[in-house]
Amino acid sequence: xxxxxxxxxxxxxxxxxxxxxxxxxxxxxxxxxxxxxxxxxxxxxxxxxxxxxxxxxxxxxxxxxxxxxxxxxxxxxxxxxxxxxxxxxxxxxxxxxxxxxxxxxxxxxx
Numbered sequence: 371x372x373x374x375x376x377x378x379x380x381x382x383x384x385x386x387x388x389x390x391x392x393x394x395x396x397x398x399x400x401x402x403x404x405x406x407x408x409x410x411x412x413x414x415x416x417x418x419x420x421x422x423x424x425x426x427x428x429x430x431x432x433x434x435x436x437x438x439x440x441x442x443x444x445x446x447x448x449x450x451x452x453x454x455x456x457x458x459x460x461x462x463x464x465x466x467x468x469x470x471x472x473x474x475x476x477x478x479x480x
Contacts, residue, residue, distance in 0.1 A: 399416060416463055
């Protein structure tokens, strides 16, 4: 994952910005992406941890079905859906299409 460790894994691990109804929130993200052959689309997913203390209203905004949420992790900004919170307080994020982090071009088989 592009995190400065020299790993060759796909995905992203590092700082990101979650935008919730126009409000930017710094987060730490662990993200990956996979091509789904069933629908032919790229699905990205992972977890984000709030970077520092968050106000109590943020959890409600993150989990409200009417909130507009986007994520940027050094790539493009992508619309995101927020799911469950794990035991460590990290939020599940998912999206379809171009992920919010840079992708390395896969090698083409000859």
